[in-house]
Amino acid sequence: MVVVYPGSFDPITNGHLDIIERCSKKFDKVVVSILYNPSKKTMFTVEERKEMIKEAVKKFTNVEVDTFSGLLVDYSKAKGISTVIRGLRAVTDFEYEMQMALMNRKLDDELETVFLMSSNQYTFLSSSVVKEVAIFNGDISKLVPKVVNQAIYKKLKGGL
Ligand code: PNS
Numbered sequence: 117m118v119v120v121y122p123g124s125f126d127p128i129t130n131g132h133l134d135i136i137e138r139c140s141k142k143f144d145k146v147v148v149s150i151l152y153n154p155s156k157k158t159m160f161t162v163e164e165r166k167e168m169i170k171e172a173v174k175k176f177t178n179v180e181v182d183t184f185s186g187l188l189v190d191y192s193k194a195k196g197i198s199t200v201i202r203g204l205r206a207v208t209d210f211e212y213e214m215q216m217a218l219m220n221r222k223l224d225d226e227l228e229t230v231f232l233m234s235s236n237q238y239t240f241l242s243s244s245v246v247k248e249v250a251i252f253n254g255d256i257s258k259l260v261p262k263v264v265n266q267a268i269y270k271k272l273k274g275g276l
Contacts, residue, residue: 118145119230121201122188125150126158127264128169129246131238135203138232140176147197148173152185159247159271172261189224198226205234205241 119139125132125148139146148169152162160168162183173179184191192198200220202213217229234241241259250256250268257265 117143117199118147118195118197119143119199119201120147120149120188120192120195120197122149122151122184122191124153124156124158124243125165125169126160126243127165127246127260127268128172129238129241129243129260129264130258131203131205131234131241133172133261134235134238135201135232136173136179137176139201140179143199144178146176146179146201147182147195148179149182149184149191151188152183160267164267168261168263168267171263187223189220189227192227193224198228200227200229202229202231203234204231205239 121132121136121139123132136146136148150162150165150169158165166181166183169181173181188200192200200217202217204210204213213229213231217231220227220229246256246259246264247268249259250272256268260268
């Protein structure tokens, strides 16, 4: 089975990577797809995010990195994928995730969303928290892949 793991990934964290790794063991192929949303301000361009994810997942042979814009249902249909993966960290994620999953199924009743509980050590982790800690010079080296750690500090030095 081929699954899509969509998200903003601004930037990818070790929590995302954990979900990707677990999916790569369970499914034949995982397409990690980055939403290109020009109206949302991001720290990294979609190309930068794609390159960082590619580097971080290169050890998984059945993981592909892609981008999409518009509706996830349209993208999934075009790719011939009918299963979406999302990670759940805590109850606080639940309402938003349920709304999104139900809306996607309303738009396309073939599209199922499968939730993976995040691993214990990553329940506190998010891209926003990582950026905030980095902005104030905290250590994020254990929270993100090496390529992201380097890229964030390079970006912050150059000014956002
Ligand atoms: O990492 P994120 O920001 O939580 O990911 C959210 C994402 C990209 C999965 C979601 O915003 C999305 O699929 N956007 C595409 C637009 C869409 O299909 N919206 C309908 C579902 S509410």
